[in-house]
Amino acid sequence: MNTLILVFHPKDPVSKVNKRLAEAAEENSDFIVRDMYELYPDHKIDVKKEQELLEDADRIVLQFPMYWYSSPSLLKQWEDDVLAYGWAYGSTGDKLHGKELLIAISTGGASTNYAHDGSAHYTVTDLLRPLQATSDLIGTKYLEPFITGGALTITEDILEERAREYVAYLNKEHINTVGTYE
Numbered sequence: 001m002n003t004l005i006l007v008f009h010p011k012d013p014v015s016k017v018n019k020r021l022a023e024a025a026e027e028n029s030d031f032i033v034r035d036m037y038e039l040y041p042d043h044k045i046d047v048k049k050e051q052e053l054l055e056d057a058d059r060i061v062l063q064f065p066m067y068w069y070s071s072p073s074l075l076k077q078w079e080d081d082v083l084a085y086g087w088a089y090g091s092t093g094d095k096l097h098g099k100e101l102l103i104a105i106s107t108g109g110a111s112t113n114y115a116h117d118g119s120a121h122y123t124v125t126d127l128l129r130p131l132q133a134t135s136d137l138i139g140t141k142y143l144e145p146f147i148t149g150g151a152l153t154i155t156e157d158i159l160e161e162r163a164r165e166y167v168a169y170l171n172k173e174h175i176n177t178v179g180t181y182e
């Protein structure tokens, strides 16, 4: 399986969690890991290159910290530019059909906040619905996201454990998909 991991972290403030998870993925396997803010600091994305990489991938991983209940802005730019009409969607836009899409997200807030009776009122799965709807539109299989909660206060030990779990998750041949209203 060809796994492409696109990491969207603006670096300021400096990353601890996403940096370690990305390093672990890079160290432990032959995944392709791309630091998108490093590659595109001016947000001018090489669309052709990114589309080629996506076409070669079986599993596409979008890894990022939660920013304002959403994502850092370069991920939105990537969607706007790379998921083009006639390529990713539309009557001839079938290039990503059948591939897997996995979201790997970290939240500063504790996991317990992200519940209907928690302080954030929504689950992370709820907040990721725009990406799930996008997945439906572009014909990818939307896998159960890999969520690391409490990222602001995570200890070194827990982070190392999480890094091992991330690599194990990425290496799984089968990951369940998320249903429409699940």
Ligand SMILES: Cc1cc2nc3c(=O)[nH]c(=O)nc-3n(C[C@H](O)[C@H](O)[C@H](O)COP(=O)(O)O)c2cc1C
Pocket: 009, 012, 013, 014, 015, 016, 017, 018, 019, 064, 065, 066, 067, 068, 069, 070, 106, 107, 108, 109, 110, 151, 152
């Ligand atoms: C601009 C900005 C917005 C953020 N918004 C949220 C948020 O909506 N919910 C949340 O739980 N954490 C939020 N955070 C915290 C980040 O998600 C957290 O710092 C990150 O997941 C930690 O990963 P890192 O060590 O790789 O940076 C925000 C942080 C920044 C800088």
